[in-house]
Amino acid sequence: MLRKFLLIALVLLLVLSVVACSQKTEELAKPEQTEQKQEQQTPDYPTKPIKVLIGFKPGGGSDALAQLCEPFLEKILGVTFINQYIPGATGAIAWTQLAHEAKNDGYTISVTNTPMLMTNYIMNEEITYNIKDFEPLANIVTDPGIIVVSKNSKFKDINDFLEYAKNNPGQVTVGNSGVGGDDFFTTLIVEKATGIEFEMVPFQGDGPSWQAAMAGKIDASFNNLGITYPQIKAGNLRALALFAEERTPMLPDVPTLKELGYNVVSGSSRGFSAPKGIPDKAREALIKAIEDMSKDSEFNKAAAERAMNIDIKLGEEYRKYLEEQEKVFIEIWNEIKDQYKK
Amino acid sequence: MIVQNLLYGLVNVLKISNLLTIALGTAIGLFVGAMPGLSATMAIAILLPLTFGLHPATGISMMAALYMGAMYGGSIAAILLKTPGTPAAAATTLDGYPMAQKGQAAKAFGISLTASFIGGMISSIALLTVAPLLGQIALNFGPVELFSVAVLGMTIIASLSRGSTIMGLLSGAVGLLLAMVGMDPITGTPRFTFGNIYLFSGIPFTVALIGLFSIPQAIRLIETIGNEGGKHKIDPIKERILPTIQELKPLIVTIFRSSIIGVITGIIPGTGGDTACWFAYNEAKRFSKDKDKFGTGIPEGVAATEAANNAVVGGALIPTLTLGIPGSSTTAVLIGGLMVHGIMPGPTLMTEYADVTYTLIWALLFATIIMFFVGLIFTKASIYVTMVSNRIIAPIIVVLCVIGSFAINNSFFDVLLMFGFGVVGYFMDKIKMPTAPMVIGLILGRMLDVSLNQSLIISHGSWSIFVKSPISAVLLTLALLSILQSTPLFTYIIKKIKNPKKIMS
Numbered sequence: 001m002l003r004k005f006l007l008i009a010l011v012l013l014l015v016l017s018v019v020a021c022s023q024k025t026e027e028l029a030k031p032e033q034t035e036q037k038q039e040q041q042t043p044d045y046p047t048k049p050i051k052v053l054i055g056f057k058p059g060g061g062s063d064a065l066a067q068l069c070e071p072f073l074e075k076i077l078g079v080t081f082i083n084q085y086i087p088g089a090t091g092a093i094a095w096t097q098l099a100h101e102a103k104n105d106g107y108t109i110s111v112t113n114t115p116m117l118m119t120n121y122i123m124n125e126e127i128t129y130n131i132k133d134f135e136p137l138a139n140i141v142t143d144p145g146i147i148v149v150s151k152n153s154k155f156k157d158i159n160d161f162l163e164y165a166k167n168n169p170g171q172v173t174v175g176n177s178g179v180g181g182d183d184f185f186t187t188l189i190v191e192k193a194t195g196i197e198f199e200m201v202p203f204q205g206d207g208p209s210w211q212a213a214m215a216g217k218i219d220a221s222f223n224n225l226g227i228t229y230p231q232i233k234a235g236n237l238r239a240l241a242l243f244a245e246e247r248t249p250m251l252p253d254v255p256t257l258k259e260l261g262y263n264v265v266s267g268s269s270r271g272f273s274a275p276k277g278i279p280d281k282a283r284e285a286l287i288k289a290i291e292d293m294s295k296d297s298e299f300n301k302a303a304a305e306r307a308m309n310i311d312i313k314l315g316e317e318y319r320k321y322l323e324e325q326e327k328v329f330i331e332i333w334n335e336i337k338d339q340y341k342k
Numbered sequence: 343m344i345v346q347n348l349l350y351g352l353v354n355v356l357k358i359s360n361l362l363t364i365a366l367g368t369a370i371g372l373f374v375g376a377m378p379g380l381s382a383t384m385a386i387a388i389l390l391p392l393t394f395g396l397h398p399a400t401g402i403s404m405m406a407a408l409y410m411g412a413m414y415g416g417s418i419a420a421i422l423l424k425t426p427g428t429p430a431a432a433a434t435t436l437d438g439y440p441m442a443q444k445g446q447a448a449k450a451f452g453i454s455l456t457a458s459f460i461g462g463m464i465s466s467i468a469l470l471t472v473a474p475l476l477g478q479i480a481l482n483f484g485p486v487e488l489f490s491v492a493v494l495g496m497t498i499i500a501s502l503s504r505g506s507t508i509m510g511l512l513s514g515a516v517g518l519l520l521a522m523v524g525m526d527p528i529t530g531t532p533r534f535t536f537g538n539i540y541l542f543s544g545i546p547f548t549v550a551l552i553g554l555f556s557i558p559q560a561i562r563l564i565e566t567i568g569n570e571g572g573k574h575k576i577d578p579i580k581e582r583i584l585p586t587i588q589e590l591k592p593l594i595v596t597i598f599r600s601s602i603i604g605v606i607t608g609i610i611p612g613t614g615g616d617t618a619c620w621f622a623y624n625e626a627k628r629f630s631k632d633k634d635k636f637g638t639g640i641p642e643g644v645a646a647t648e649a650a651n652n653a654v655v656g657g658a659l660i661p662t663l664t665l666g667i668p669g670s671s672t673t674a675v676l677i678g679g680l681m682v683h684g685i686m687p688g689p690t691l692m693t694e695y696a697d698v699t700y701t702l703i704w705a706l707l708f709a710t711i712i713m714f715f716v717g718l719i720f721t722k723a724s725i726y727v728t729m730v731s732n733r734i735i736a737p738i739i740v741v742l743c744v745i746g747s748f749a750i751n752n753s754f755f756d757v758l759l760m761f762g763f764g765v766v767g768y769f770m771d772k773i774k775m776p777t778a779p780m781v782i783g784l785i786l787g788r789m790l791d792v793s794l795n796q797s798l799i800i801s802h803g804s805w806s807i808f809v810k811s812p813i814s815a816v817l818l819t820l821a822l823l824s825i826l827q828s829t830p831l832f833t834y835i836i837k838k839i840k841n842p843k844k845i846m847s
Contacts, residue, residue, distance in 0.1 A: 058387045059678015067394060067682040083391060086752050089525075089542035093753070096539065123530055126537040173800050179530030201485075201799045202528055204792060207674075211611065211667055217484030218800060230666060230688025305684040340529045 045106055045282045046079045052272075053084050053098055053110040055091030062091075062111040065140060065270045068302060072293040077285065090180065092120045092127045099129035104275040106282025109137065112273040118326045119180040122333050131326060135278050136318040138290040139271035141303070142311035143224040145186040145243035146254075147174075150216045151236055158241040158255060161220065162194060169197040175209035175221040178202050179340070182268040183209065183222040186243060188332050190222075193262040210237060224268055225250065226307040243267060250307070269311065271318055287315050347692075348470075351700025354399060355708060363400050364705050367407030368712045372720050374408070375415020378425035378556045378739050379746025381548055382412035382615075383672045388749060390679045398683035399698040402676060403705030406659065409672055410709045413615060413652045414458035414717050417644070418724050421450045423563075425556040425739055429548055430615025430651035432555060432781060433623040436502075437636065437643025444639050447728065448581040449589075451721045453641045454648040455714065456585060457597050461649035462710035464601040465608065465656025469663070470703050474692070476609055477664030483610045485796035486807055490817035491610060492790040495617060497824035498624045499779040509775040517783020518790075520545055527792045528799070540755040547616070547784040549747045549756045550763045554777040557764025560739040562771075563732040583721060589641070596626050596642050597649040604650035608657020614670025615651040616785055620778075622650030628827070656706060663691050663699050 052070075056062045063083070070081040086094040094110055095117060102108040112134065121127040147161065155161040165172040176183035179202050187200055201218055203209040206227045213221035214236050221228075229250060231237040239254045243266040247256055257264040272290070274283065293299050294312045303310050313321050354360065374385040386405050393401030416431030421438035434454065441450040468476065483491070499514040500507065523534045524544030535541040585593075600622035607618035626646035627636045636643055658669030659676075666688035668674035677687045680698075685691070691699045727735065747760035767777050801807035809815045826832045 057675065057678070058390050059675045059682065063391075063678060064681050067391075084752065085387070087543070088751050088753065089539045092539050092542065093751075124532060124542075126532065126535070126539060126542075171802070179525075179528065199799060199802065201796050203796070204527065207667065208611070211481065212484050215481040215484055217486070230686045230690055234689035236665075236689060302684065306681065307686055340531065 045279065045285050046077055048107060049080045049082050050077075050106075051082050051084055051108045053086060053094040053102070053108065055086055055088075055094030055110070057087045058083075058085050060087075061268075062113060062270060064306065065308070066111055068306060068308065069140060069272075069290075069293060069299075072296060072299050073289050076289040076292050089127070090116050090120060090178075092116075092124075092129075095120070096127065096129050098273070098275055099133035102275045104135075104277045106274060106278040106286070109272050109274045109286070111270060112136070113268060113270040114322065114325050115182050115185055115268070115329055116180065118322070118329050119185065119333070122326070122329050123180050123337075131319075131322050133276050134273040135276050135283060136315070136322055137272040137274055137283070137286050138315065139269050139311060139313035139318045139321060140290070140294075141226075141271075141308045142267050142269040143226040143309055144248070144265075144267040145183065146223055146225045146228060147220055147240040148210060148213055148223055148228050148232065148237040149220045149240060150214050151238055152216060153219070153238060155220070155238075155240060158257075158260065161240050162196065162260075165196045165198060166194070170199055172198050172220065173201050173218040174198045175201045175203050175212050175218045175223075177206045177209050177223070178204060182224070182266065185329060185332060186264070186266040187222050188336060189264050189266055189328075190243075190257070190262070192332075193257075193264050213237065226309060229307045248309070269321075271313070273318075283315075290314065347696040347700045350697060351702075351704045354697065354701040355403070355704040360400055360403065360701070360705070361708065363396070363404045364407045364709050365712050365716065367404035368411035368709045369716055369720075371408035371411020371413075372415040372418075372713070372717055375412030375427045375431075376418040376720070376724060377742050377746070378419045378423065378427055379552045379743040380749070381428045381746065382409050382416075382430075383548075383675060384746065384749050385412065386672060386675050390675060390682075393679065394682055398680065398685055399701040401683070402679055402698065403702050403709075405676055405679060406655070406702055406706050407709035407712070409676075410462055410652065410655050410706060411713050411716075413462075413655060414455060414648065414713055415720075416651070417454040417458070417648050418451070418721060421447055421454065421644070422724065422727050423735065423739065424559045426551070428615070428651075429551050430619050430654065431647070432551060432616070432778065433619040433647040434644055435555065436623065436647075436778070437639050437641075440637070440639025441641070441644065442639075442728075446639070448583050448725065449585065449641070450644050451725075452583040452585045453589075453593065453644050455583070455717050455721060456590065457593070457600070457645040457649040458652040458717070459710060459714045460597050461601045461604055461652035462655065462713065463707070464598070465605050465653040466703070466707040466710055467656075468605055469656040469659055469706065473660045473703075474664050476605070477661045477667075479606070479609050480611055480661035480665060480667050480669065482813060485793040485800065486811045487813045487817070488610070488612060488789060489793035489797055490808065490811075490814040490821070491613065492786045492793060494817050494821040494824070495621065495782065495786045496790070497821050498620050499782055500825065500828045501624050501627055502620075502776060502778050502782070506774065509773075510779050513770065513775050513777065514779035514783045517780035518787040519783075520550070520780070521547075521784050521787020522791065524788075528795045538755075540753060544788060545759065545784065546750055546756060547781065548750055549760050550784050551616075551781050552743050552747050553760040553763025554767035554770075554781060556739055556743050557761065558768040558771050558777075560736045560743075561764075561768050563736040563739070567732050581725065583718065585641075593641055593645045596629075596645050599625060599629070600646045600649035601653040604653025605657035605660075607650070608654035608669045609660050611661065611667055611669055612789060614658055614672060615654040618650045618654045619647040620782055622646045628824075652710070659702075659706065662687070663703070665689055666691065 054062050098110045149155050209221045210223050210228050212218045232239050242256045243264050374380045416428035417434045419425050419427035420431040420434035421442050424435045424439035426432040438450050603622045604618045607613050623646050658673045661667040661669045662673045668677050685695050747756045
């Protein structure tokens, strides 16, 4: 009996020590931070591997961006990149860590994507970071929004679609990738610009949304070009309109909403950000590396193979972009939040 | 063209380097699968970034082989220790462990391995031959149909409630309630999260499953220390593992039925091995002559779940490769891997990237064969576990549970959550409340919630949408029949039809 008790105690001890260990590492992190400040004065950057926090699962869009850029950046900077995947709360767990826990020594950065980076905290007060906690380094890709329908759909072009929707308010079902995602906000922006009312169906990601449209379960899906392109090319989906500044060479026949007189430019963007207050040296080195990478023809070729639409915005430009986007999302959310916060 | 691609894939897969990576993947899968707490999805997620340096065909084939291997590996821990090695082996514990307790561990392994092999082969051949045809099934499953699948799945809870039905239903209801934790899929409002962002994405059911199944068992093992005399020690060398033809004959129908269930569950987007094993177990029980023996350690129970979870692998790859729609969460990770390699998942996988795709398909077939032989050696070795004292095994299980629950999201919160479920599971066991219904509630609850809301938005609030879709109507009818079947009235009617005189007199 005593032995049994001892063994249970041992297991408990084991558990507790694991808990203790994890706390210890957090405590240890603090003195290191002061060390880092000294390191800031040393001119060399980078001298050790750079950690990349990824707020989504391996193989997701953020991972794809990291895997695309890292080989090029490694060559330019001469250090390796280590990805750490912290999926959960649509990226918020990783970004909270970046804002509040990561050392701002330039050796921890994160893949930051709009609009989730902002909509997370705009929509949930429990999320405690905001873009002021970050040092935006550069935007790399923007996947423009797109409206797709099944190949068998009665909507042959965007005019069909908008006209029908106008005459049947609230009857046309359109899918999006989830509340707070880019497609969700794009739909709201389109509704506002056209005065049309859709029936919005949120899905768990872009995939289920286009799949439902392809099978005719819903009338249309507000999605992204890069994601739906293989199905459009294969003829399973028909693209009606693009939410970009201009037409894409990938789909030259698909008009933009801008051409039709609606000023809707929207999509999901991915780039890199660091915690606020990283050494200038590190910031400049990282931005310069990304700039060099963007001029590499090999990089552009690799991006094109992955149907990734390169949209480089460096440093301050990226910061301004994030701030403008934040304003737009806050405005929209304030208008509609009463419908959602019950 | 197709023949050419098929041959190209075959030749490519037969390269020594590819065969070796497939064998390595299968072996890693067997090992990871056999470790309680470590799941296939987790292993693939961790190892995937390492394969980015390999040729896409090699890297992805290795991951698919790992998937296949883990599906059998999961049963080893389930049978020996009553801790499912992977979520897809959770149902294997129900009959596998009682078999081991009766001293039939080796027999259980043999049946599990054979069933896994047949399930894997059937699904690989389906993938190789009729994939484009079957792929279309995936498209037919929209929110409405997924809702009905979830409803049908819920009826399994009734049949799993051995002993007290009330306890089983209560456990299932708690599972459903726990599935509601997290962001509301329709409004984005956090529910029952208490401001904790680690709960925003909901309770990961794998974490709950590790806690509910493995931790209580670790504690039970500790409790039995001192009276291990009754434990069946098996001599790994003398023991025969593979079943004889005579032993296999009565199981063959079950294995085939489960394989088909596995393939179809695999094809349906959003459902994988974790769901298929319960469906297969339930159907095996439904068609069995001695339903009461399920759960006491009968070969059918093991064969049903193990054939199904291996059949899921090929099934899940069918829509993945023909349409670019992942059939399970594991294949969703694989698709991500393809994208990182610069291969856009979609209908062009079968044409433009035929070299990679057909290599992968053949790799799966070879992985199944390799799994059978490596699995045989691996199983023989793993029988030695029965000779190890509980005082060593129990802490190892706990350690693996900690690693497994941490690695899913690299989150320490999940480890604490896992222990929470462990404690709950232990006391549920004490009051004879089954934990399996709670896991089913958790797995299906989220699907039920999301698809019900989506369906009602699509139908503008009309419930008739569930009977207007033929697939949904059939599934719901099946669900209704399942419920009626477990009521006393139904048993009475069946008896009356079969044997009218006996009842009358």
